[in-house]
Amino acid sequence: MSAPDLLIVGGGAAGLSAAIIARELGLSVELLDERPAFGGNYFAGAGNPSAGRLGEGYAQGADLLRKANGPRMHNGAFAWRIEPDGKTYFIDPASKVGRISPRRLLIATGAQERPVPIPGALLPGVMYAGAAQLMLKTFGSIPAGRAVLVGSGPLLLLLAKQLLGQGAALAAMIETTPRAGLLTTARSLPSALKVPALLSEGLSFRSALRKSSMAWHRQASGIFISGRDKAGSVTFTDRHGRRHTIMADLILLHDGVIPNDHVARQLKCKETWNPRQHCFNTTVDQWGETSRKGIFAAGDCTGIWGVEAARRSGEIAAIEIARQLGFINADERDRRAAEPLRQRARQVAFRPFVETHFPPTLSRAEFAHDDTVICRCETVTAGEIRLAIRQGASGPDQLKSFTRCGMGPCQGRSCAMAVAEILASETGQSIGEIGRHDIRAPLKPLPLGQIATVRDAVEEIVA
Amino acid sequence: MTQQNKPASSHFPLYRLLSDAPGGIVVDLDGEQLAAHSHETVASLMLRQIDPGQFRRSAVSGEPRAPLCMMGVCFECLVEIDGQRNEQACLVRVRSGMTIRRQFPRGERQ
Amino acid sequence: MTSRHEIGVEIAVIGGGLVGAAVAYGLIKKGLSVVLLDEGDTAIRASRGNFGLVCAAGKGDKLEDYAPWALQGVHVWAEFARNLIAETGIDLELEQNGGFVFCAGPLALKERIDMMERLKRKSGLDFDVMEPAEIARLMPGVSSNVAGAIFCEIDGAANPLKLLRALHAAISATEGALRREARAERIERTSGGYRITTPAGMVTSEKVVLAAGLGNLGLAKWLGIALPIKPMRGQILVTERYESILKAPSEHVRQTMDGTFLLGGSWEDVGYDTSTTFEVTRDIAAQAVSYFPFLEKVRLMRTWSALRILAPDNAPIYDEIAPGAFLVTCHSGVSLAAIHAGKVASWIADGALPDEAAAFALSRFEPGLKEREIAYG
Ligand SMILES: Cc1cc2nc3c(=O)[nH]c(=O)nc-3n(C[C@H](O)[C@H](O)[C@H](O)COP(=O)(O)OP(=O)(O)OC[C@H]3O[C@@H](n4cnc5c(N)ncnc54)[C@H](O)[C@@H]3O)c2cc1C
Ligand code: FES
Numbered sequence: 036m037s038a039p040d041l042l043i044v045g046g047g048a049a050g051l052s053a054a055i056i057a058r059e060l061g062l063s064v065e066l067l068d069e070r071p072a073f074g075g076n077y078f079a080g081a082g083n084p085s086a087g088r089l090g091e092g093y094a095q096g097a098d099l100l101r102k103a104n105g106p107r108m109h110n111g112a113f114a115w116r117i118e119p120d121g122k123t124y125f126i127d128p129a130s131k132v133g134r135i136s137p138r139r140l141l142i143a144t145g146a147q148e149r150p151v152p153i154p155g156a157l158l159p160g161v162m163y164a165g166a167a168q169l170m171l172k173t174f175g176s177i178p179a180g181r182a183v184l185v186g187s188g189p190l191l192l193l194l195a196k197q198l199l200g201q202g203a204a205l206a207a208m209i210e211t212t213p214r215a216g217l218l219t220t221a222r223s224l225p226s227a228l229k230v231p232a233l234l235s236e237g238l239s240f241r242s243a244l245r246k247s248s249m250a251w252h253r254q255a256s257g258i259f260i261s262g263r264d265k266a267g268s269v270t271f272t273d274r275h276g277r278r279h280t281i282m283a284d285l286i287l288l289h290d291g292v293i294p295n296d297h298v299a300r301q302l303k304c305k306e307t308w309n310p311r312q313h314c315f316n317t318t319v320d321q322w323g324e325t326s327r328k329g330i331f332a333a334g335d336c337t338g339i340w341g342v343e344a345a346r347r348s349g350e351i352a353a354i355e356i357a358r359q360l361g362f363i364n365a366d367e368r369d370r371r372a373a374e375p376l377r378q379r380a381r382q383v384a385f386r387p388f389v390e391t392h393f394p395p396t397l398s399r400a401e402f403a404h405d406d407t408v409i410c411r412c413e414t415v416t417a418g419e420i421r422l423a424i425r426q427g428a429s430g431p432d433q434l435k436s437f438t439r440c441g442m443g444p445c446q447g448r449s450c451a452m453a454v455a456e457i458l459a460s461e462t463g464q465s466i467g468e469i470g471r472h473d474i475r476a477p478l479k480p481l482p483l484g485q486i487a488t489v490r491d492a493v494e495e496i497v498a
Numbered sequence: 499m500t501q502q503n504k505p506a507s508s509h510f511p512l513y514r515l516l517s518d519a520p521g522g523i524v525v526d527l528d529g530e531q532l533a534a535h536s537h538e539t540v541a542s543l544m545l546r547q548i549d550p551g552q553f554r555r556s557a558v559s560g561e562p563r564a565p566l567c568m569m570g571v572c573f574e575c576l577v578e579i580d581g582q583r584n585e586q587a588c589l590v591r592v593r594s595g596m597t598i599r600r601q602f603p604r605g606e607r608q
Numbered sequence: 609m610t611s612r613h614e615i616g617v618e619i620a621v622i623g624g625g626l627v628g629a630a631v632a633y634g635l636i637k638k639g640l641s642v643v644l645l646d647e648g649d650t651a652i653r654a655s656r657g658n659f660g661l662v663c664a665a666g667k668g669d670k671l672e673d674y675a676p677w678a679l680q681g682v683h684v685w686a687e688f689a690r691n692l693i694a695e696t697g698i699d700l701e702l703e704q705n706g707g708f709v710f711c712a713g714p715l716a717l718k719e720r721i722d723m724m725e726r727l728k729r730k731s732g733l734d735f736d737v738m739e740p741a742e743i744a745r746l747m748p749g750v751s752s753n754v755a756g757a758i759f760c761e762i763d764g765a766a767n768p769l770k771l772l773r774a775l776h777a778a779i780s781a782t783e784g785a786l787r788r789e790a791r792a793e794r795i796e797r798t799s800g801g802y803r804i805t806t807p808a809g810m811v812t813s814e815k816v817v818l819a820a821g822l823g824n825l826g827l828a829k830w831l832g833i834a835l836p837i838k839p840m841r842g843q844i845l846v847t848e849r850y851e852s853i854l855k856a857p858s859e860h861v862r863q864t865m866d867g868t869f870l871l872g873g874s875w876e877d878v879g880y881d882t883s884t885t886f887e888v889t890r891d892i893a894a895q896a897v898s899y900f901p902f903l904e905k906v907r908l909m910r911t912w913s914a915l916r917i918l919a920p921d922n923a924p925i926y927d928e929i930a931p932g933a934f935l936v937t938c939h940s941g942v943s944l945a946a947i948h949a950g951k952v953a954s955w956i957a958d959g960a961l962p963d964e965a966a967a968f969a970l971s972r973f974e975p976g977l978k979e980r981e982i983a984y985g
Contacts, residue, residue, distance in 0.1 A: 069570055071591040076569065083537060112587070118888060124886055147563060147571040159513060159550035159564030166568035170513055174535075174542040179514040201516060255804030264562045265551035285512050296572065411566075412573060414559040426696075427624075427776030429788040430649050436769040439866070443558070444573040444584065444848065444909065475910050476884060480848055482582065483871075487894040557849055557867075582905055584848060 037417035039063040039107070041353070042123055042137035044114045044298055047075015048342045049334025051103040052142035052349035056370055058105070060357040065135055066103075069113040069127050072173070073100055075145050076165065077333075077342040080173035093172070099346075117302055117326035121329060125480055132489045139329055139356045142299055142317075143349060146292040146335035147161055149314070150449045151186070151397045152409050155260025156288065160267075164194045164289035173195060178282030181206040185213055185258060186213075188393045192244065192287045199247050207250040207281050209271055210436050211290075211396040214254055252279070258397065263412070290397040293452065294336045300474040302327055308467030311390045312339050315471070321376070323352035331356060347375040403453060410450040410476070412443020417457060424461045431455065431472040441472050512564075513546040525596040534592040541565045541575045544598075554601045560593035577601060610781070615784070616640045619956065620804055622792045622827060623820030625654060626768065626941035627948060630774035631819055633692075634953025638780055644779055645806055645815070654821055654941065657914020659844060659872050660864070661857055662943050663707050663763035665735065666720075668727050670921035673967035675731035677924075678940070681761050681947040687944035689766070695781075698774040700766045701865045707763025708743070708858035710754050710899060717756040735760045737776075746855040748842040753898045757858070765857040767864065768942050777947075787811075795830040801932055817956060821859065821917045822880075824937050831930045836973045837937060839880055839915035840851040842873040843888045845896075848907040861896050861903075869906065871896040877914075884911045919973070921953035926952060926968040928961055931958055935970070 041057050043050045046068030074081045074096060081096025111128035113445045121140035125133050148163040155161065164184060170176045177198055183206050184191050195208055244251070254274035259269050261280075270280045293314040299306070305318040305326035316338035323331040331351045334345035351372050358368040403409065405418030415438050428434040431441075431454055439446030440454060447454075451471040459466045527544070534543045544553060545565060553564035554576060565575035568588045575587040578599035580598040587598075621632040624646025632644040664682045668675030689702045711717035717737075724735050736759040743750050743757050745822075780786040790808040797803075801814040818824045828835050849867035857863075862870050874888045889911050897903050916939050919925055924938030934956050938944055960982050961969075 069589055071589065072537070111591075116889075118886075147569065148567055157561065157563065159553055159562050162512075162565065163567050166566065169568045170542060170545070174513075174538055175516045176513040176542060176546055177516060179546070180510050193511075202947075229966050265549070265564075284510055365501065411563075412558070414561075423773070425780075426773060427646070427780050427786055427788065429646070433648075437773040442909070444576070444907075445571065446910070448571045448573075475912055476886075476889070476913070477908055479586075480584065480907035480909045482907050483845075483847065483893045483897055486890050486908060487897040487904070489890055495592060584907055 037065065037133075037135045038137065039065040039135065040138050041065070041141060041356055042067070042121065042135050042139075043141045044068075044117075044123065045075065045143035045145055045334070045336070046070075046073035046103070046108065046110075047143060047145045048077050049098070049145070049333060049336075049349035050075070050141070051078075051099050053141055053143065053333060053353040054105075054108070054351040055102050056315055056350045057100075057357065058081040060353070060362050062353075062357055062360065062362060063107075064108045065137065066114040066488045067109050067114050067123070071109065072252040073103065073109050073110065076169070077345075079169050083173070083175070101230065108362040113479060114298065115478045115481055115483075119300060119302060119327060119330075123379070126485060130482075130485050132485055138360060139331065141333040141349075141352055141356070142325075142330065142336055143334045143345075144295045144298050144336040145345075147295040148340060149290045149293045149395060149398050150452060151288045151290050152403055152407050152450075152453050153258055153260070153288075153397060154404065154407050155262065155266065155269075157408055157411060158260060158262045158264075158266040159259055160262065160265040160284060161286045161288060164188075164191050164287045165292070167285070167287050169193050169199065171201065176200055177203040178205075178285045180204070181282065182285040182286045182287060183207045183209060184289070185209045185255075185269060185271075185280055186211055186289040187395075188289050188291045189389060190292070191287075194287070194289075195249070196243050199244070199249070199421070205247075205249045206283055207252065208244065209252045209255045209258070209269065209281075211255050212253070212393055213259070213396060214274075215347070232279075250281070268342050288397060290395050291393060292335070292339055293446075294338060296336050297446065297448065297478050299325065299336065300471070301476060301478060302330060304330065304332070308465070309338060311387070313395050321351075322355035322372075323348055324355070340379075340386060341382055344379050346445070347379035347382070350375045351379065378459075398453070399456065403457060405411050409453045409457070410438075410440040410443065412445050412449070413439040413441075415440040415450070417453075420454060420457050421461060425456065429462075431458065431470060434458065435472045446474065446479070447472055511546050511548060512550050513542070515546060523592050523594050525592050525594070525598060527598045528600055536592070538590060538592050539588050540577060540579065540585075540590050540596075540598055541568060543592055544577075544587065552600070555603055557601070557603055560603050614810040614812060617643045617810045618813065619643075619815045619816040619817060620645060620802065620811050621819055622795075622804065623647075623818070623823060624776070624786070624788075625819070625821055626772055626775070626945055627821070627936055627938060628817070628819035629779060630941070630945040630948035631817055631953050631956065632785070633778055634949035635777050635957060636779060636785060637949070638953060638957045639716070640957060642779075642782075642785055643811055644786050645790040645792050645804065645811065646776075646788050646829070648787060648789040654914045654917060656840070658768050658942060659760040659859070659862065659870055660765045660768040660942055661763070661859065661862070661940075662702065662704065662766050663760065663857075664731070664733055664943070665693065665707060665709055665758060665763055665918050666723065666727070667759040668923070669723060671923040671967070671972070672727070672730045674921075674923040675727045675733065677947070677968075678943060679731045679733050679762070679882065680951075681765075681784065681944045684950055685766075685946040688839050688949060692774050692778060696777040697861065698770055698775045698777060700770050700774060702764065703857075703865070704764035706746070706759055706856045707765070708747070708856055709736075709758040710858050710860055711756055711758075712753065713755050720758050733762070736939055747900075748853055749900050749902045750851045751899060751901050754939055759856075763857070765862055765864075766942060771942060771945060785804065792823075792827060795827060795933075797831075797930070798896060815819065815934065815956065815959070817934045817936060818929070819936045821937065822915060824935060827934065828929060831933055833929045833970070835925070835935075835937075835970070837917055837919050838877075838924070840918045841876040841878050841881065842875070842916055843884050843892065843911060843913040844873050845889060845892050845908055846910050847871070847873040847903070848909050861900060868909070869896070869903065874913075880915065882913050882915060884913050906959075921972075924968050925970055926955070926961065926965045927970045931971065932959070934961075
């Protein structure tokens, strides 16, 4: 039976940082990550020989990966069912179900792209900007044909810079960032200035991009993608009210990121609506403990605070867990946590800049025309959702059962936010009141045979 | 209304590798032997080998679909790997001798 | 949106699940002024968690009068479905191509046959006994782990989610008839009938129907009645879609029109705990794979549990528990939906229960019997 002091779900910036500190403090640690390599979103590919190509941020990642490396770090291991006491069932790369009963659980499942339900988004050749960045960071691949970037957010600018730097052909950048956002930026500057490195990096993207030959449209709206069996072009209205159609092989969408919080939701951890980030945040105390005692969360899965904050929050959680389990006392905890707490506060102070500058645009419900598909898996349109609401569906769970929206393999990862937006606009309630549908095990579909064959021997399967 | 650029070409993988070092791993994609690099996933390999319109078709609507997120969230990259359907191609690394089958609605074949 | 003013109707139906919605729908069809009080999205709702069988086989095991009643209920389903579909455009996915009860061993099969023979004498319900080879004609892929099966030609299944949706759609076509987020918190008798307090306002009515599933326990107390019903948890598994292969449902495995397989269902006496457990998930998966080995590679999509509303004899309760206050509660809200919208709604509209209803009265449970003394099966 595997009963470590700490089980971490997610091996990105937060999870790896927590693992390093927890082991330093003497805890036995086990870590699960569903991806074939550690690093999460930001440090994806940091372990590859070619990582240096993308600059020193990734060299730091290589260091993090090296320090975190050790036994009981499981790749390709997906946590599919977690009990309120932290007992976790996972499926390993050999398709065997294993069970771990940790004394404390840390959820560090990171972020996902904010889903963008716009007309034509289902076509092959449409991807999220993050996907193109992962292709570059993890696999050393760049767009082969003409790529167009559409949407809003720092990642879009960073990606453009990275792809141009590697010689990719970018046909255009179509930014949907509203003018209001640009104006209010100045007001957010004072707190942002406390983090000069990050800020200047952000601002430098724009000037670098201005020098490239890529067409650049600002404050675009009315965006749709056309094509028959795959995307062929993107159409939009520019800030002067002119319609444009740009041919493209690859259309990269981005509207910021939101927490990947299915694990916390399956555990029914309390969450709060964050109006500035326009997403739900898992509620945690300053140490990262959720509303469920003994279950912690750190990093982007608790709210979008960026990679530095994710690392610090992982460390902070590990330090408090060590105290709870008696490895260190409260004084020692306060001494060790002081620096990461201070650094995290600096990072958090920087967020208003990003949040005000880049509010979600592409994904908002006003884009959801009746025939726009909201649930990709079950192909449920905005119109069908509105009809179901008129016919009596009063909340997300009833809506799911009425329309199958959210019942497909992604379990609502792509549609839950849009459903909440539509419910809010149809019923006049706030998104925070409406919430999202219940998440139930398994967290991802897995073959019945893999569950059926697990007898009482379940513990022995754990390596 | 303005139109820029020429129409998109009809057959095109979406990505290409930056380096041209040959991959040391051979997998079988619908009967075709493909060379892959050991750190690649099934999805990243397919995105630089096949036309995105030929990746898979939705079991519900029959429409063509292809990877969207590359981080295990969207489930648009589903393929059959070594006889097991609906695997997330973006989360599975290539292995020598692996057989990958693209998925089309049942009873239908490319 | 909800308004707080008081509304007055002829009949208030409490409970927006399958039972209450079916009765309310039937009452509206009869031209009565009705309001259906629906608790809302977070209700403990068996209607959203059930298996969707429309079946008579095996019903009446502990109360023989239930056997002919269930059979009637199945007989009137097709016409009920036709009307509701025509009205709402929502396909209920009704299939009545027969239904199976699988038995794993010869002993279990023999016991089943005896029971079905006994019920047949009461209701006339016909059935066949099938060997594995015969079963395989309707259920390709069935394994020899099945010793045999009971097959009832009149049985079948419908989509319970669509049924609930269609009933709600039909009811909400009448302005004001569906009140959401209107959990009944209090029932009081007035000179002319009843007054019901809800967060969405006050409702006064001449008659009231208690159709709130397990919520009836608390509601009946306002009228001084203790009910002998209790929750019985059932966990259900649903898989990804698969090519259409199984032609008829069974209580363990059924393929829906979407192609997904529903696998069920446990009977657990655990109070109001609606969580799922690993062990039961595994056991249900194991049983399904042992009956249909091809399911091994089919993916589990979701698990859930729902609470059955069970009387000691597993049969419905229909009664007038106070003047003009009707109790309608049962476990099989899908199988009985048509007859609830038909006969039961007529009884309530007429304001008196006929002899046919007598077998389902509360008094069949010994008066004064305390809940804990009742043997549940
Ligand atoms: C596309 C994208 C681009 C970004 N770019 C930037 C940027 O340029 N600058 C910046 O500061 N920030 C950026 N961010 C944010 C940054 O990536 C995060 O702040 C940082 O990665 C957070 O670290 P984390 O550990 O919380 O999550 P992640 O790094 O996302 O790691 C989470 C890990 O959990 C794993 N996981 C999830 N669920 C399970 C499960 N059930 N079982 C097992 N494993 C699971 C995932 O596979 C993943 O490896 C970006 C985010 C995204 C999505
Ligand atoms: S590409 Fe989104 S899950 Fe694989």
